[in-house]
Ligand code: ADP
């Protein structure tokens with residue numbers, strides 16, 4: 039964003055005080071800190087290093103933005119924010135400028151003229167925050183500029199966002215992050231704060247060593263996202279299930295549908311469009327400008343469904359993503375949690391929905407088996423996949439399992455499919471033995487192997503060409519499973535694969551017993567399976583977000599008819615402003631802030647300033663307009 043040199047900086051310390059809470063209230067318009075924000079901000083403002091682990095939507099940005107303002111007001115100069123996401127810098131900076139905080143970014147999209155202007159703002163120390171990608175920061179030119187700032191005592195802070203990019207363990211690894219150890223080596227007295235939503239121990243340890251944060255204080259927040267409802271359904275006809283989910287529960291909502299392959303992304307997006315939804319594809323195979331256009335539309339327009347591979351999502355801070363749906367199984371719980379975490383950053387009810395089936399298990403297992411990685415690495419991946427499969431097959435609270443995976447203890451949440459609708463189970467021990475012994479018989483027969491489809495035909499006593507071709511109607515196991523439906527059999531096989539008693543091999547995914555199958559065959563292992571069922575429809579209202587979790591969650595506000603009218607008028611006004619400023623609407627005001635205005639009908643600037651999300655700068659810039667819009671809407 040082009041900056042004018044006349045852009046006013048935030049009110050000075052002498053007018054508002056430089057204490058963190060005063061800044062939160064004055065600049066951002068929020069009444070109170072959440073969770074550990076206050077401790078983190080105090081520590082960093084005082085010059086300490088910090089590593090912050092907080093779930094998506096937890097409020098990481100303020101953890102470095104407030105210290106940057108505090109230190110700027112103490113004339114400590116410019117905070118440098120390292121962010122991997124050039125495409126999002128414009129909006130991040132726009133949001134700060136809207137709040138009256140002088141910020142800018144340096145990246146390759148700027149003209150020479152704008153670049154020079156921003157560099158002057160930076161070198162003068164007037165800038166509060168400067169965003170740049172790591173590869174920019176480590177250029178000789180920038181290093182020299184930072185040296186000069188440092189010599190004059192104007193280098194206030196380094197914030198390293200998405201710090202897990204430094205770790206090779208995640209799929210977000212960025213080579214350029216490795217160069218960031220220069221920050222500590224070159225300017226050891228400048229405080230650093232590294233932030234990430236990736237919680238696992240390996241990544242954490244990696245961040246600490248690679249960024250040399252050994253002496254940093256580590257702040258670990260609860261990873262619970264109480265407003266997200268987790269549901270995992272058994273795949274039957276995935277597309278239809280998805281459509282039903284979208285129509286019944288998310289008509290007109292913005293959300294993300296994750297698929298594994300580019301092809302499936304394209305097909306699913308096209309199909310959803312045919313069904314009358316506005317869906318856009320996003321994957322790494324699309325041109326950069328198409329990707330940017332789709333991302334911008336998702337951020338700026340209402341109710342867009344983004345159908346995407348995992349290439350989409352990091353750093354997307356759209357607060358009102360109402361659902362994240364998975365049509366394919368992610369790699370592990372870390373990925374699942376990070377992807378689903380993009381829903382409901384605003385704290386209002388949101389859904390994480392996944393359809394999962396036998397083929398998913400088979401595919402994920404095969405991808406690991408066939409990858410060229412070291413055996414030790416594969417073992418790690420397999421055990422991570424197993425944890426995800428156990429989550430998918432679970433009959434008990436999904437959240438308890440998710441949080442336990444991240445080392446947190448909790449009790450049943452009341453806001454996941456299994457809590458709301460405890461699934462019936464059936465004893466599949468006998469059925470499992472039948473399936474395994476049938477596979478054993480195939481094998482006895484000249485070592486032959488078959489896939490799930492044929493096995494189920496034999497178990498159910500179906501006479502197909504293939505059955506007669508191999509003489510399988512002669513087997514003692516032919517027809518012994520006629521009492522179960524094909525879907526039930528698929529469930530049994532899926533669980534046997536998920537639990538590692540069966541594995542699949544080769545191009546045709548033929549089934550093979552593993553050593554542990556023997557225990558099942560001997561009846562030593564009891565298997566309890568969920569009865570396949572579609573979650574019953576539920577309305578959009580009456581969803582209760584779990585209380586607690588250490589964070590205040592704004593409830594979605596109920597508005598009467600007049601309130602609704604005022605709300606609509608405010609949204610129309612906001613759309614106008616957002617267009618003029620070329621920013622997403624939520625950067626101007628969040629929905630929750632507008633809803634509160636519509637409900638409380640503030641009659642003066644003073645009253646308006648008391649609404650959460652209305653800071654001093656926005657009050658000054660928009661206050662009168664808002665009062666006018668409210669007055670006209672009546
Ligand atoms: P993260 O980067 O951790 O995913 P953000 O920094 O984007 O999360 O914050 C998520 C949302 O919560 C944002 O819309 C932000 O404005 C809001 N938020 C953060 N801290 C507070 C607070 N103390 N009070 C009210 N809203 C907050």
Ligand code: ZN
Pocket residue numbers: 434435436437438450451452453454455456457458
């Ligand atoms: Zn639950």
